[in-house]
Amino acid sequence: MSLAPAIRMNGLAFFILPSALLFALFFFLPIGLMAVMSLLTGNPVVAPNVAFTTRHYARIADDPYYFEVIWTTIRIGLWTTLAALAIGYPLAHWMARIKSRAGHALLLMAVLAPMLTGIVVRTFAWMALLSDKGVINQTLQSLGLVSQPLKLMYNETGIVIGLVHIYVPFMVLTLTGVIGRIDERLEQAAENLGASPLRTFLEVTLPLSLPGILAGSLLVFALAISAYVTPILLGGFQIMTLPILIYQQISANFNIGFAAALGMVLLLVSFVLVVAYNHVLGRVSGQRDLQ
Amino acid sequence: MSASIEIAGVSKIYDGGVRAVDAVAMDIRQGEFFSLLGPSGCGKTTTLRMIAGFEAPSAGAIRVDGTDITHLPAHKRDMGMVFQNYALFPHRSVQENVAFGLRMRRIDKATIAAKVKAALAMVELTGMEDRRPGQLSGGQQQRVALARAIVIEPRVLLCDEPLGALDKKLRQQMQFELKQLQKALGLTLVFVTHDQEEALAMSDRIAVMNGGRVEQIGTPVEIYDRPTTRFVADFIGDTNIFRGERAATTSGSGLAVGNGLVLTLPASVSAEATGVLSVALRPEKIRLTAAGQSPSACAHGQVESTNFLGGAVLYRIALTSGHRILAQQPNAGTSSLFAPGNLVALDWDPSDLVVLRD
Ligand SMILES: Nc1ncnc2c1ncn2[C@@H]1O[C@H](COP(=O)(O)OP(=O)(O)O)[C@@H](O)[C@H]1O
Ligand SMILES: [Mg+2]
Numbered sequence: 001m002s003l004a005p006a007i008r009m010n011g012l013a014f015f016i017l018p019s020a021l022l023f024a025l026f027f028f029l030p031i032g033l034m035a036v037m038s039l040l041t042g043n044p045v046v047a048p049n050v051a052f053t054t055r056h057y058a059r060i061a062d063d064p065y066y067f068e069v070i071w072t073t074i075r076i077g078l079w080t081t082l083a084a085l086a087i088g089y090p091l092a093h094w095m096a097r098i099k100s101r102a103g104h105a106l107l108l109m110a111v112l113a114p115m116l117t118g119i120v121v122r123t124f125a126w127m128a129l130l131s132d133k134g135v136i137n138q139t140l141q142s143l144g145l146v147s148q149p150l151k152l153m154y155n156e157t158g159i160v161i162g163l164v165h166i167y168v169p170f171m172v173l174t175l176t177g178v179i180g181r182i183d184e185r186l187e188q189a190a191e192n193l194g195a196s197p198l199r200t201f202l203e204v205t206l207p208l209s210l211p212g213i214l215a216g217s218l219l220v221f222a223l224a225i226s227a228y229v230t231p232i233l234l235g236g237f238q239i240m241t242l243p244i245l246i247y248q249q250i251s252a253n254f255n256i257g258f259a260a261a262l263g264m265v266l267l268l269v270s271f272v273l274v275v276a277y278n279h280v281l282g283r284v285s286g287q288r289d290l291q
Numbered sequence: 292m293s294a295s296i297e298i299a300g301v302s303k304i305y306d307g308g309v310r311a312v313d314a315v316a317m318d319i320r321q322g323e324f325f326s327l328l329g330p331s332g333c334g335k336t337t338t339l340r341m342i343a344g345f346e347a348p349s350a351g352a353i354r355v356d357g358t359d360i361t362h363l364p365a366h367k368r369d370m371g372m373v374f375q376n377y378a379l380f381p382h383r384s385v386q387e388n389v390a391f392g393l394r395m396r397r398i399d400k401a402t403i404a405a406k407v408k409a410a411l412a413m414v415e416l417t418g419m420e421d422r423r424p425g426q427l428s429g430g431q432q433q434r435v436a437l438a439r440a441i442v443i444e445p446r447v448l449l450c451d452e453p454l455g456a457l458d459k460k461l462r463q464q465m466q467f468e469l470k471q472l473q474k475a476l477g478l479t480l481v482f483v484t485h486d487q488e489e490a491l492a493m494s495d496r497i498a499v500m501n502g503g504r505v506e507q508i509g510t511p512v513e514i515y516d517r518p519t520t521r522f523v524a525d526f527i528g529d530t531n532i533f534r535g536e537r538a539a540t541t542s543g544s545g546l547a548v549g550n551g552l553v554l555t556l557p558a559s560v561s562a563e564a565t566g567v568l569s570v571a572l573r574p575e576k577i578r579l580t581a582a583g584q585s586p587s588a589c590a591h592g593q594v595e596s597t598n599f600l601g602g603a604v605l606y607r608i609a610l611t612s613g614h615r616i617l618a619q620q621p622n623a624g625t626s627s628l629f630a631p632g633n634l635v636a637l638d639w640d641p642s643d644l645v646v647l648r649d
Contacts, residue, residue, distance in 0.1 A: 099306070188345050189378040191365040193392035193443060200366075203391075207382050284382075 031267070038260035056261035066245075070265060073241040076156055077225040080163040084220045085213065087164065088171030092212075093205075095172065096180035111172050119166060123233045126162045127153060130234070154236035162230040167223050171216040178212025179205070210284050218277050222270050242266050293479040294356045294446040295321045296342065301351030302503075303337050311337040313503035314351070319481060324473050326482045328490040329500035330526070335483040336375075338500075339449050342481060344368050355446060366395075371440030373453040377432045379424035385411070385435050386420040392443035410442040413472070430461045437469070441476065448473070451483045466493055487527050491515060499523045516573075521647045524571035529605070531572045531616040532647070537565045546570060552590060552612035555641040569647040574605060574619040576643040579635045588636035592616075594629045604628060608635065 037043075038057070044050045060066045095107045114122065129135045130152040137149040152158055182205060190200040228243040235241075242262060249259035296319040303312040312334040319325045327335040340346040342353060344365030352361045360368060371392075379388050389410055393403045411417055414434035424432055433453060440448055453469070454462045470493050473480045484490050490497050491511040499506045499514060499522070507514060507523045518524035524532060535548035544560055545553045546568055554570065582591060592610040599622075606618045606629060618637060620627070629635060 183376070183378065185374050185376065185378040186380060188343075188365070189372065189374060189380070189439075190391070191345075192343055192368075192370065192372045193439070194366050194369070194395035195391075196366055199395065204380060 034260045034263050034267075037257055038264050040257050043256050053257075056258045059258065060261060060265060066262075069240050069242055069245055070269070072156070072239060073225050073243075073266075074269065076159055076163070076231070076239075076241060077221045079156070079160045080167060080224040081217045081221045083160060083164045084168045084171040085217060088168050088175055088216065089209075089213070091168075092172045092175030093179055095176045096182075097184070111169050114165065115169050119229050120233075122165065123162050123230050126158070126165065126234060130158050130161065153234055154238045156235075156239055158234040159231045159239060162234045163224050163227055166227075166230065167220045170219050170223065174216035174219060175209065175212045178215070179209050182208045207284070211281055214277055214281055218273060221273060225269060226266065292444065292446070293321055293477055295319060295479065296447060296481070297352075297354040297357075298338070298342070299352045299354065301338070301341060301348045301353060303334070303341060303346060304349045310503055312341070312348075315500075315503075315505050316351075317498050317505060317508055319479060321479055322477045324470065324480050324482065324493060324495045326484060326490040326494040326497045327500055328484055328487060328497050328526075329506075331485055333500045334503040335485075335500055336451055339451050339481060339483050342447070343370055343372050343449055369443075369445055370447045370449055371443060371445035373433075373436045373440050373448070373450040375451045375453070375455060377424070377436040377453075379432055379435055379439070381424055384421050384423060385416065385427070388424065388435055389439045389442050391439065396443065406442055407438075410438040413441075414438045414468075429456055430465065433457065433465060437472070441472070441478070446479070448478050448480045449483075450480065452485070453482075454489065455484075455486075462489075469493070491527070499526065501526075517645055518571060519648055521569050521571075524645065524647055529574050529617050529619070531574065532569055533572070533614070534567065534569045536567060548612070548614070550612035550614075552610065552614065554589070554644060556646070557642045557644055559642075560646055570644045571647055572616075572639060572644055574617040575603070576639050577616075577618040578638040579606065579608075579618055579620055579629065580638070581629075582634035582636050585636040585638060588638050590637045592635060592637060594631050594633045594635060596631055597629065606635075608637065610637075 039052050039054065040050050041047075041053050041055075042050050091107070091111065095104060095111070098104050098107065127134070131137070132149040132153075134152070136152060137146070140146045141149065152161070186204050186208070187200050190204045191197070195203060225241075226243055227241075228247065231239060231241045232244055235244075237244075242265065246259045246262045246266070249255045249262065298315055298317045298319070301312060301315050302310065304310050315334070315338060317325075327338060329335055337346060341348050344360070344363060348361060352359055354360065355368075380391065383391070386407055389407045390403050393406060398406075407420075408417075411420065414437055416431060416434050416438065419427065419431065419435075424435065427435065433456075436453070450469075454465050457465060466489060472478070482490075482493065491514070494511055496508060496510055497514050498508045501522045506520045507518065509517070514523065515527055518527065518530075521532060524530045533546065533548040533554060535546045535554070538545045538547040538553055540553055540555055542555050543558060544556045546556055547553050556568075556570070580588070590610050590612070592608040595607045595609050595615070598605040598607075600619075601622070603619050603621050606620070607615060608618055609615055616637075622628070
């Protein structure tokens with residue numbers, strides 16, 4: 001009697017096994033190795049006398065410079081997330097509610113098209129727009145709106161602009177799914193009860209799209225704090241972020257242990273965020289879990 | 292308090308050219324239980340949504356107490372609505388759902404609390420204040436939706452198949468309660484349903500709709516006993532429909548419906564007119580007797596099958612003219628019942644024949 005489910009379980013396990021192995025191999029193993037490396041004095045593959053140490057972490061904790069780098073990285077991540085949300089939400093709302101199929105297809109294409117171009121290409125395009133002699137400054141100056149070129153590049157503003165462009169599609173796609181699942185009749189019910197369109201948005205649409213806002217923000221933030229190419233090119237090595245620092249430690253200083261410790265810090269930042277996210281989401285949607 | 296609604300020549304053509312509502316005109320009186328009845332897709336919901344302001348009419352005007360509201364935004368219409376799926380706010384408690392409309396009206400907290408309490412008591416949901424809609428049964432959700440709509444003391448209450456999702460027993464109970472509530476509050480209620488029994492049982496008046504048009508507006512008795520169109524006669528209850536050519540008979544004007552069967556038309560039908568007519572005859576207006584006992588009967592036939600309904604029996608009878616008709620008799624005891632194969636005589640009052648427009 002109870003044999004059939006057992007067999008089915010085994011069959012299921014059989015199918016899950018390869019992906020589970022792959023997951024272990026390419027996810028847990030590298031992170032585990034990184035965690036071990038961050039606690040070693042050197043690379044055990046090439047160096048003879050390797051011992052356990054916490055000096056990499058001590059170095060990060062002792063030097064305010066590293067705090068500055070971590071904070072810059074988080075700051076860029078936060079601004080990118082906020083800007084992507086501000087741009088992405090209206091777009092996603094439009095896309096989720098547009099009636100015509102052709103309109104929806106066009107919007108989807110407009111959102112996805114940038115993703116078809118490589119990040120490097122897009123970043124260079126932004127450089128052509130944002131630099132002192134770029135399109136934007138030239139236009140503003142010829143119109144007489146500014147006398148000096150605006151500093152749009154080789155600072156955090158430039159990096160955030162470039163990152164927002166890259167990550168807005170992730171925000172839009174995440175949000176569209178969630179907003180699209182909100183029953184329009186809930187909004188109509190609110191209006192019927194006397195809520196203006198703005199009130200309806202604040203009381204019904206926004207709270208019900210919170211899971212999407214959180215998920216999209218988490219995704220964009222995690223991607224933004226680990227971005228490398230855009231911060232390098234649009235920051236012009238003036239702005240130091242964690243991924244740039246990690247790369248430098250590996251390629252220029254060959255200090256793999258320290259790079260691993262920095263990597264663990266980056267991971268920790270993301271991890272704290274995921275936990276906080278789950279906590280917040282649990283609190284806002286726990287109310288709905290019995291539906 | 293409650294208002295009258297005038298729907299004047301309203302049409303709705305959706306993008307893509309679907310004419311969902313076609314030149315609909317109706318006057319809904321103050322304090323009236325008014326039903327929109329018709330098959331799925333006939334435009335009931337669209338009509339209701341235009342009254343609520345969720346859809347703009349392509350033509351025509353909607354007036355409430357004489358004031359044109361055709362282009363007034365939904366949130367300024369002061370109408371309550373109970374949606375088919377209830378549309379309760381899933382992220383809000385029962386209490387917050389019911390208080391929503393009052394909050395939008397900037398009423399002070401103490402008054403809101405008192406009104407919400409009274410409304411929940413009225414729908415017998417006291418004690419459920421802090422539950423979420425997801426933690427309620429279908430019937431309870433239905434009551435919350437009702438409380439949320441009536442607590443704002445709307446000028447008009449609109450209901451789109453509000454009882455459709457409930458099982459039969461609960462639906463009958465809610466029908467009764469809704470009707471009681473509507474009477475007690477003197478509400479003008481526009482009620483959408485595709486269930487004719489529900490419409491007949493609850494309404495003061497019914498508008499029967501078909502293909503975006505109004506076929507007939509009338510009281511349940513008028514709609515049932517005096518349908519004006521073939522569609523209405525067919526849609527409401529069981530009915531026998533005959534179609535034939537006008538013919539003169541000894542007792543006045545008649546209708547030759549084929550194979551020698553001539554029906555005597557009611558006296559109210561003018562004798563001169565000729566041409567093709569349809570008439571309807573309800574099964575329960577037919578009296579059955581054993582063949583031979585009533586030589587002057589309207590028609591004769593043989594029982595093909597019987598359908599025992601408890602309080603009544605529905606017979607399917609093949610007439611000697613070849614027509615098949617339904618006749619319903621009250622169950623007056625075993626001895627009065629007919630069995631398949633029995634020969635019977637059928638009698639009816641000519642005034643029970645209803646002339647239909649096609
Ligand atoms: N938003 C819409 N866009 C296009 N056609 C619609 C829309 N809503 C309803 N219709 C069409 O209009 C007709 C009437 O629909 P509806 O008013 O919902 O009927 P009912 O409520 O009587 O079932 C149907 O043919 C339906 O397919
Ligand atoms: Mg409908």
